[in-house]
Every structure is written in C-alpha cells, then in structure tokens.
Amino acid sequence: MSILVVGSVAIDDIETPFGTAKDVLGGSAVYIAVAASYFTTPVRLVGVVGGDYPQHAIDFLNDRGVDLTGLEVVKEAKTFRWSGRYHYDLNNRDTLSLNLNVFEKFDPKIPDSYKKTKYICLGNIDPTLQRRVLEQVEKPTLVVGDTMNFWIDTKKEELLKVLPSFDVFILNDSEARLLSNDPNLLRAAKKIRAMGAKTLIIKKGEHGALLFHEDHIFSAPAYPLEDIFDPTGAGDTFASGFTAWLAKTDDLSFENMKRAVIYGSTMASFCVEKVSVDGLRDLSYLKIQDRFREFKTLSRFDE
C-alpha cells in the first residue's frame, strides 16, 4: 500500500562522544521515507528545502524509490539546519543551533497524485501543519502522528485539536507524562487516549515501547545495543517501521500492530548504529527480518 510522509527535511551537524559529522542528511521526513522504502512502495514525501539542498541527497532519496513530487524547492532560500550535541549517556541532547530557514513558512501542499494515499505518517512537526495535511487527503486507511515535548509545551491546544484525527499517536515516556501530567504511564496512557488518541504507543528508549490498542496492552522489548552511535532519527524510524509494516500488510489487527511495533523498534535499532541516515543505507528486507526474529528470541518465554 502507498504511504505518505510529511515532516522536516534538514541538514544536520551532529556531535556525539564518538565523533562529529557535518552537513549530513536529517529531518523527520527523510528518516521516515528512507526507512519506509524497505517495506512498501510508493513512498510519497512532502517537505520543503532551499536551493542549497545537496544533489546527492536528492539522488539518494530517488535511489531509495522515494517519490519527491511533493518536495518543494525554494531556490532563493536555505534548507532547515539543525546542530546538536549528545552527551555520554546519549539520552540527552543539546541543540547547539537551529535555523528553520525555509521550513519556517512551510505550508504542506499535498500533490493531487498523493491525495488518495492509504497510509499516512505525520512526522514530528507543528500540529497545525499536521492538521493542514489531513484536510487535504481523502479517507486514508490509517493516520499515524508523532509529536515532541516542544509542541506539547508551545502548541498544546493545537495538538489536542489534531489528536482525534490520529488513528495511532506516538510519543515517548517523558512526553506522555508531560501531556497527561501523570507520572504513572498506565494512567498517562488512559488520559491521553481520553483526549482522542484511539491507539497509543509510548516509546521508552532503551526500555522498549508500550502499545495500547482497544483494551489490550503490548510490551515490546528494546534491542540490546552496546554502542549507540547517533540517536538522531530513532523516533522517526520507529514511527516509519511501524506505519510501513502496516502499509505493507494492510492488516490493522492487534496481532499485526504488535509486529508493527517490533518492526518500528527494528528500524530504530538500525538507525542509531550509525550517524545520520547511514544505518539505513545498506539494509535489506532480509536483514530487517533477521533482527525482527532476534527481538522474538529476546522476549519469548514459555510455561
């Protein structure tokens, strides 16, 4: 099935305790589109870049089969740039600089050829823009929406307005506590679902993820990684693997959503092993399936 990806397209400078990378590919839409391209086709991207967006990035996305009809290029402007530094424990990062540039006035326009896309993955962008996207599409099968603490802090009302349009809402544990004002994740989940999020996923980083669907809960383990090279894009590739597996299989049962959570975790685990999108460059569907099975070995027990 087709998948529509909307989010930021950026150029990043990343510092980690293990090294520095300058002018590398970034942005939620890029991470999501590249990860999704291993599962299903077509992958349709909507985003905006400046005239400085490098040709090798366009070539890479084309090579991955990503449809770039919806990538707006504003020649006279500059691409969104983010620069960040991760600390030794990799759980916290400092934004060193943030230049929204052309992204500041991003107004997602969905090309006609995209409007009937069945699966939609809304990257972590302003909830107002997420709503603008949903106003332009025709009866998608599934809408998956991501967010971050910044939007909970600054655009909570807008987020609460778009939330009921998400079939699946994804956020991490600290964001869930922030949004619900409750330290207990079970109660937080209940409160957030009462806000309109039908199915909810709470990501817990190195501790896995929780899926809440109808009256079921699924607890997914995290892949044990000794060396996390660059956490950038982990959340995006999680949302991508989750949505893309559902798009590939077109099965929205709880059993299949559990698999989707594991595919999300699988893609995130590949992502953080290398810098920028490098962990997603030389994958294959076989490698992805092998790691999926490792998740099974990791958490399976019998009576």
Next chain:
Amino acid sequence: MSILVVGSVAIDDIETPFGTAKDVLGGSAVYIAVAASYFTTPVRLVGVVGGDYPQHAIDFLNDRGVDLTGLEVVKEAKTFRWSGRYHYDLNNRDTLSLNLNVFEKFDPKIPDSYKKTKYICLGNIDPTLQRRVLEQVEKPTLVVGDTMNFWIDTKKEELLKVLPSFDVFILNDSEARLLSNDPNLLRAAKKIRAMGAKTLIIKKGEHGALLFHEDHIFSAPAYPLEDIFDPTGAGDTFASGFTAWLAKTDDLSFENMKRAVIYGSTMASFCVEKVSVDGLRDLSYLKIQDRFREFKTLSRFDE
C-alpha cells in the same frame, strides 16, 4: 527443594502519597521468606530481632510455614526499625529514620539443620555478612545474591570479594551503572559479569528486567500497574520469586531461568499493590500462575 533466606527483619513506618502505616512488618528476609513460601518448602529464615518483635509477626511467619529455627531473638535489645517516605512518582524514597538496633551486630549463624539447604537467597545485607553465610553452608546448588547502592558506595571491596560466590547476582539499573561506572546497561552487564557474577539480573522497575545468562539475554516486561501502593519489598520479592521458582523446579536451564524472572516480577507486582507484606498475605499458587500468564499475553508476538 529447600531454600535458605538471610536478611534483615524489621519493623517499618511507611508514608506514601496514599496513606501512612505504622509498626508494620518489614525487612528483606521477611519479604523473601513470605513470597518463597508460596512456591516451595522448607523455607528457612536466618535473622535477628529484639524482644519487642511482635508475636503476631512470628505467628504470621509460622502460619506461612517459615522455619524460624535461625531467627535469633535478643530479648534485651530492640528490633531494626526503618521509617521511609515515598514521593508521588514512587521511584524515590527518603529514609526518615533508621535504627539498626540489634541488627547492628548481626552475625548470621546458620543452624546445623539449615546447612545442607540447596537454594540460598541472600537479601540485601552487608556483603561481609553475605560471605559469612556462605562460609557456613555445604555445597548449595544455587546462591542468589541481592545488593543495593549503599553497599556499592560503602563496601565495594567486600562486595567484589563475595560476588564470585554468587551464581546469580541481582541489582537494579542505577546500581548496575554505579558499580560498573558505565551508563549503557549492556556494557555495564558485561563489566559486572567480568567481576565474577556468572548470571546477572538487572531490574528496571516499571520497565521490567534483563537476565544475562551464558551468552543469552532475556528481556522481561513489567506488569502494568496503575496504582502502586507501597514499593517497599519489591526487590526482595523479585529475588524471592526468582529463587523459589528455581528451588521448586530444580532446573537451572536458561529456559527455566526466564520463567523464574517472570515469577520474580509476578511476586513483586503483588507486593507493591498493598502496604508492607499485605500484598503477600492472601495469595495462592493459582493466583500467582494466573498473573504469570498475564505476563505472557503482555509480551508475546508472533511472526
């Protein structure tokens, strides 16, 4: 199989956001012995109390079938007393007062009738005392040792001395990071196992637990609890459920150790639902098995 439990026997005052409990049963040996009594017999306790230790506590332990031959009563002394307060998020506690009393000079003496016990669960006590216990027993099948940040901070050398005598070492994530000086739990586990802990369990509270055995890893989920009433004893009952399941089945395979971790988590989940040992009063092996199966439903997925 028989199980030997050594640890503190205390009277606690507990404050939580949900209420206050005064003069309630506490101490790692009591939590461990009571939880273990649902699995196997005999459960043999070694500890020390003062003349003020209440008869109803003795009666309760007797009712649970706990062998108290090894409970030393020093008539003229007072029992170990701990008073603590939990905050709203229940992850942190303040010790309001701590009177070691008779426990200050505790020197565990293993009665002759205990010396051939096959399974040993060493509660969180001074590592010097843990070593004293092991010097007195004859070729146990399995030694499980617990610890806490206090001993890592104040008796690290002693802890490192006793570690190689533990077949299974249990500690929580922050203690693992503290002991290994590594924020990554996988690397921390590797370092701690290099210190001599053959099999290692890292408890992660609301995020479950990791079992490291030979070259396998098992990631266990946590039981989703909306209302944690009193976290006291969660670590003790985890160690107890783990050890007691192995004692009951006398099977030290990785497959069975995974089950043991789930039984540990099961007992901890019952423990924290009520204050003091109240969550362990009216259990049955059937109730325990039902919850074990809930853990399976929670984490099981298929290809």
